[in-house]
Amino acid sequence: AQTVTQSQPEMSVQEAETVTLSCTYDTSESNYYLFWYKQPPSRQMILVIRQEAYKQQNATENRFSVNFQKAAKSFSLKISDSQLGDTAMYFCAFIRSQGNLIFGKGTKLSVKP
Amino acid sequence: DSGVTQTPKHLITATGQRVTLRCSPRSGDLSVYWYQQSLDQGLQFLIQYYNGEERAKGNILERFSAQQFPDLHSELNLSSLELGDSALYFCASSLGQTRSGANVLTFGAGSRLTVL
Numbered sequence: 001a002q003t004v005t006q007s008q009p010e011m012s013v014q015e016a017e018t019v020t021l022s023c024t025y026d027t028s029e030s031n032y033y034l035f036w037y038k039q040p041p042s043r044q045m046i047l048v049i050r051q052e053a054y055k056q057q058n059a060t061e062n063r064f065s066v067n068f069q070k071a072a073k074s075f076s077l078k079i080s081d082s083q084l085g086d087t088a089m090y091f092c093a094f095i096r097s098q099g100n101l102i103f104g105k106g107t108k109l110s111v112k113p
Numbered sequence: 114d115s116g117v118t119q120t121p122k123h124l125i126t127a128t129g130q131r132v133t134l135r136c137s138p139r140s141g142d143l144s145v146y147w148y149q150q151s152l153d154q155g156l157q158f159l160i161q162y163y164n165g166e167e168r169a170k171g172n173i174l175e176r177f178s179a180q181q182f183p184d185l186h187s188e189l190n191l192s193s194l195e196l197g198d199s200a201l202y203f204c205a206s207s208l209g210q211t212r213s214g215a216n217v218l219t220f221g222a223g224s225r226l227t228v229l
Contacts, residue, residue, distance in 0.1 A: 035217075043201060044115070045156075045220035091155060099207060099216050100146050100169050105155040 002027045004094050006104035013082045014112055020067075021077045021107045023092030033095045034075045036066070039106070040088040048090070051075065079109075087111045116140065117221035119204050125227045131192040134224045138185055138206030144168070145187040146218060147179055148203040156203065162187055163209075191226070199228045 003026045013019035025034065036048040051059045051068050058066050063083075067076045079086055089108050093101040116139035126132055138145050147159040149172075158171035162181035173179075176194075181187040191198060202225075205218040 037220075042222075044222055045203060045205070047217060047219075050217065095216070096169070099144055099163075099209060099218075100158050100161045100171070101156075101205075101218055102158065103148075103156045 002029075002094055002096060002102055004092050004102055004104035006090075006092055006107050008107045009105070010108045010110070012110040012112055013079075015082055015084060017082055018078060018080045019082055019109065021079075021090050021092075021109065023075045023077070023104055025073050025075060025092070025094050027073070027094065034066075034068070035093040035095065035101065036064070036075075036077045037091045037093060037103075038086075038088045039091065040085075045091075049077065082111045084111050084113060115219050115221060117204060117206050117219050119202075119221035119224050121224055122222065123225045123227075125229065126194060127229055128194055128196060130194050130228075131190065132194065132226065134189040134191070134202050134204075134226075136187045136189070136204030136206075136221060138187070138204075139219050142206035142208050142219070143185065144207045144209060144216075145181050145185070146205040146207070147173075147187070147189050148205065150201040150203060150223075151197075152200070159189070194228045196228050199226055201225050 032053045034051045038046045049061045063080045089106045091106045092104040118137040143164045146161045148156040159173040161169040179189045201223045205220045
């Protein structure tokens with residue numbers, strides 16, 4: 001079975017600092033894709049970043065980057081220069097062969113001024 | 114605006130009733146996915162359609178059913194509602210149906226269902 005685990009239910013960070021959210025997953029497949037989605041208080045699900053498993057280079061999108069460790073099945077999200085607007089739930093997700101996403105339970109991130 | 118339209122935004126109903134949630138996918142997308150998010154929970158995958166056909170089923174109750182119409186919009190029907198069905202129901206759409214980094218799911222704003 002494919003599962004996604006986010007071990008940090010809640011985290012907080014000071015504005016302008018860096019924070020890392022953890023995610024581990026379990027799969028027997030060799031080629032797959034991983035995503036981080038953000039859900040702000042508005043409840044809208046917003047794609048933050050995606051990583052292709054066959055690519056060794058870690059994905060980066062502006063202040064967001066990932067640390068993808070394929071052997072360890074780890075996919076952490078680093079947010080640099082945290083902003084108040086980064087306050088949200090963050091969900092790690094794994095895409096299945098049919099195309100649907102399996103989500104972790106999420107990490108609630110609070111950015112403090 | 115993500116391009117995925119869900120109606121209604123909010124719905125309050127009583128136990129035992131039946132409701133229908135509607136989703137219009139982003140223009141050009143052929144796949145539609147339904148997810149349920151209960152209070153303080155992650156997103157649970159319910160069901161997926163591709164170009165009118167069911168492609169994958171998740172934790173969808175027998176009281177729930179869905180379909181995708183020829184114009185690609187989809188409806189999720191929830192019947193014999195229970196208090197525990199209160200949740201935010203998301204629809205998402207994507208271009209294809211395969212496991213691909215290009216097959217990015219775009220989510221609608223959700224329909225919040227409250228069962229009293």
